[in-house]
Amino acid sequence: MRLATYNVEWFDYLFDDRARLWDDGGRSGREGVTRHEQTQALGRVFRAIDADAVMVVEAPDGRRGRHDGSEALAGFARRFGLRAREVLTGFPSGSQQEIALLFDPDVLAAFHDPQDGDPPRFDGTFRVDLDSDGLPEPVTWSKPPLEVAVRTVRNRELRLIGVHAKSKAPHGARSEAQVRRIAIENRRKQLAQCVWLRARVERHLAAGDPLIVMGDFNDGPGLDEYEKLFGRSGVEIVLGENGVRLHDPHAARVLSGRTAAAPATARFRIPPDGHWLSALLDYIMISPDLMAAQPRWRIWHPFDNPACWEDEDLRSALLHASDHFPVTLDIDL
Secondary structure (H helix, E strand, C coil): CEEEEEECCCHHHHECCCCCECCCCCECCCCCCEHHHHHHHHHHHHHHHCCCEEEEEEECCCCCCCCCHHHHHHHHHHHCCCCCCEEEECCCCCCCCEEEEEECCCCEEEEECCCCCCCCCCCCCEEECCCCCCCCEEECCCCCCEEEEEEECCCCEEEEEEEECCCCCCCCCCCHHHHHHHHHHHHHHHHHHHHHHHHHHHHHHHHCCCEEEEEECCCCCCCCCCHHHHCCCHHHHHHCCCCCCCECHHHHHHHCCCCCCCCCCEEEEECCCCEEEEECCEEEEECHHHHHHCCEEEECCCCCCHHHHHCHHHHHHHHHHCCECCEEEECCC
8 A cells, every 4th residue: 555645835725616527827936947847747746646645735725615625636646646535634724734634535534533631632722831931832833734544455554644834944034133033933833732742642552542643844953043942843743752652754854864865755945045955845754553554655756766767758757746845655554
């Protein structure tokens, strides 16, 4: 079975008010890429990865009534003849960026199954003290994680959690002082969300649930200088600092020490000069019991993965489709 996580930059912009693909020469949400170019590139990428289930981050929006996000994503799957053609969504986000599972119903059954109690559901409020003042602060998700109960054709049951954690980018800052203040505030919220998520992970591990946590964490070990203020990254928190740990080989590679060839899942321009930044932001973390199921990870990076580089059409499609690249997990389930 192949599972994937893929952050599609402004997927929502490719659909009209009736959930139909524009697929024309109009501007997409990607700089310098038309809606037709991004649509065709995404079709090429989704067909190439040919996954049984894809956790789509920044999936089309269905909250505002402009169009139905699930209908849009299902229409995209029909247009390009994807096996993964049914759509599962969870709690709506407060933005145009949803989390959705696109899956092949002939291979697995998937159900939205949010957990309540301690910690609370991801559409609720969690309290955690991150500034060491002894006063827990309320934390919410603008994009609540998607909790999925899965049953495979072999009657194997497992849990998936799709994630789009808080961005740490200091949007709206107009001075160096504002950049620092907003960046620290955003990192604090991102870490709080990861503490909340880790609490849910520990609950599943204690219950013996096979678990896969996948998505865009907007974070990674050693990614920026603000991490030093808190002594850890959100990814390290979710993987587990004590007790039972989740495993992701790309995160483990970075955590093992400095490397000249650090893995990356995203490539985008940053101000003020617009130079390219590569970063490891997207992960597929699995519980220890799943390590016996012959897991194999792959980042579909157009420059770093030989097969992607050698296929000129796929390489171009990956660059046009999104500022993130898919991550896949092949596993015997």
